[in-house]
Amino acid sequence: MKTLISNDLQVASCTLQQLLDTTRVAIPSTNIKGQLMIPEYQRPYVWGEKQLNRLLNDMAEYQADQAVDKPLYYLGSIILHQDGDRLKIIDGQQRITTALLLQKINQPAYKSGIVFNNSLSIKNIKYNLSYLKSVHNKEIFDFRDCEVISQTDFDKINITVVVTSTEDLAYTFFETQNTGGVRLDGSDILKAHHLRAITSKKIVNYQAKRWESIASENVENIVQQLTKIRFWDNRHWKNFPFYRDRDGIKEALIEEFTVNTKNDFQDISFYYSAVKKEHGRLLQMHESSYKQLKQPLSNGNNTLDYISDYINLYEVLFKKAxxxxxxxxxxxxxxxxxxxxxxxxxxxxxxxxxxxxxxxxxxxxxxxxxxxxxxxxxxxxxxxxxxxxxxxxxxxxxxxxxxxxxxxxxxxxxxxxxxxxxxxxxxxxxxxxxxxxxxxxxxxxxxxxxxxxxxxxxxxxxxxxxxxxxxxxxxxxxx
Structure with a gap:
């Protein structure tokens, strides 16, 4: 066990078993303790067979190595935010949830205390548990010749646990790294950024469900189009990255919709209007019900509503017909x-x-x-x-x-x-x-x-x- 402790940050190297040992985490030789939980604004559990197979193949290869002094299998880093007696999972939900499914098969009575409320997460958990049971029962051809699930030992799986005292610090790690599995799109990061800026749990749930009801490829596509429009301003032109530059596109989206959004939390929107003078009266007419595309944006509802409105418009124009x-x-x-x-x-x-x-x-x-x-x-x-x-x-x-x-x-x-x-x-x-x-x-x-x-x-x-x-x-x- 190695640990680095400061006022704002704790970094510990431990086994997966130590993280999931009880319903309330208490990692030895550290101050890290509390109930693991998934914040409302986190994206759903979205791993599928592709990610499960990759993990199972890696673990099977590790198990097949008979070396006596081989190191522990490394599962990457887990980023947590210490919020009172709760440990909010900022990065690592996909791997932790999958580990809990493996634990459920090997130890049916085990309970983690983590509650899943998202309907898509619950759907994927049920499917993946069924798939992993099929692997365990040797019903999946690729894994018929191994005992990868029954031989999985969480004491031989190493993780790095990063625990921060603030969400801002946690998301500094979250927004600058990917630790395997399903790669985070720019739209995933900006959604999490603005959801955590909202103080009302009720509004967080509303905004999160609104985004999750839309196909993820549509979200990413329209956010890219909005970024292009905001970049293609001849007063201060910015070059939008070419489509093959996925990292560049991701950075452009994050910069425009997180770094450049204001932190004043004012929900102000701008519309195009015309005023008609008729018989001495001034009649104001909204020329469009949609917000001005290049308007300044603030953290929280202001940016989420702006993007959601244009996602809806994209579907109206090019999907529903x-x-x-x-x-x-x-x-x-x-x-x-x-x-x-x-x-x-x-x-x-x-x-x-x-x-x-x-x-x-x-x-x-x-x-x-x-x-x-x-x-x-x-x-x-x-x-x-x-x-x-x-x-x-x-x-x-x-x-x-x-x-x-x-x-x-x-x-x-x-x-x-x-x-x-x-x-x-x-x-x-x-x-x-x-x-x-x-x-x-x-x-x-x-x-x-x-x-x-x-x-x-x-x-x-x-x-x-x-x-x-x-x-x-x-x-x-x-x-």
Whole structure:
């Protein structure tokens, strides 16, 4: 047993058995003691067969090593916050919960005292316990030739326990490391950051359940899109990392939505409004029910509500396709024309960002009309370039044309549409063939718009393409 003790931090090396020995932890030779518990704001227990198999394989390999002096199996660090007589699990919930399932199989009468309230956690616990029982009963092929669960000895598993006196210090560790298992996304970290800033347990539960009801990939996707919009401000432009740079994206999300959020806890939101003067009266009209995208954000409810509102908007626009406030033509257009095929994945993402920006500025007013003209400008890159559109080309396009700024900073829809219609580009004839990406793109357009010609025609008469396309858009809007 090794321990380092200070006023704010205790670090101890112990066995997993010592951590889980009783319903109330009391690690020998330390001041670490209390009831392990999972804070309300923690994400659910989400390990599945992939993570279980990885752990079981590692332990089976360790058990197969017959060396007499082999070190203990190291399970990583566990980060806890000492809150009175409670030890809140800040990092390590997935491993601790899995260890409790193994303990349940080997010692059915064992009780940890940890209470699980999250419905998703309970569902995954039941499934994983059933799976581990199947492994124990040799019903899983990969583990038929070993006794990995029955031979698991928590006295031979080593962990590092980090116990802090404050949540802030605990999350300093939590937000700067990953100790295996399911990798924390940037959205996981910012959610935990803002939930712990809320003092009301009732509101914490409400916000946590609201986030957990949404598919995690949607949360991560929309938070990335919001970060792009906030970065793509020509007054103080920031480069958003490329999609392969997962660590860079994670750092960008954390910086924008935790480091840069204010700690004043004021729940102030900003909206776009217009004031109409009529017969001596001033009538204020909200042009959109959505918060301004680039508004300053405060820790707690303010940031969580902001993100949740835009997650909801993303689902309304691009997932549900049946909202009564939106013209069905918009959903039909998205379904038939907007896709990420044939070198247009990054264009689709920019289109979605642009639509979100438009709705944040003008609501659903004239959305279908704006969507078609936004599409023309964004997808001009598909026909004006000689190759597939790369991510860096999209970022340069946004910067050079102050594209997001021009959506958010105009005063009227007509002003925006004029900007979009005046945009000029030229059809590039490179790779303009029926069986290549430009041909596939033209076939998609021809399946929705009337008045466009085959790609072979525009290879010979490239100047006609945009003229025909603009007329086709105008005709489609007229119906």
């Amino acid at each position: 049946n909202d009564y406030r939106i013209d069905d033509s918009f959903f039909e257009f998205n379904e038939k024309v907007v896709h990420g095929w044939y070198g247009t994945l990054f264009l689709k993402e920019l289109y979605q960002v642009a639509i979100i920006a438009y709705v944040s500025r003008f609501g659903f007013y004239r959305l279908f009309e704006a969507a078609l003209w936004l599409y023309r400008v964004i997808y001009s890159m598909r026909v004006s370039m000689g190759r597939n559109v790369r991510e860096d080309s999209v970022y340069k396009f946004v910067y050079d044309n102050q594209f997001i700024d021009n959506i958010l900073e105009v005063y009227t829809v007509d002003e925006l549409l004029l900007f979009l219609k005046k945009f000029h580009y030229e059809f590039n004839t490179d790779n303009a063939e029926e069986n290549k990406s430009k041909g596939h793109h033209l076939n998609t357009l021809n399946g929705y718009f009337e008045g466009l010609k085959p790609v072979d025609y525009y290879r010979e008469s490239p100047r006609d393409f945009d003229k025909d396309f603009m007329q086709s858009i105008a005709n489609r809007i007229k119906g």
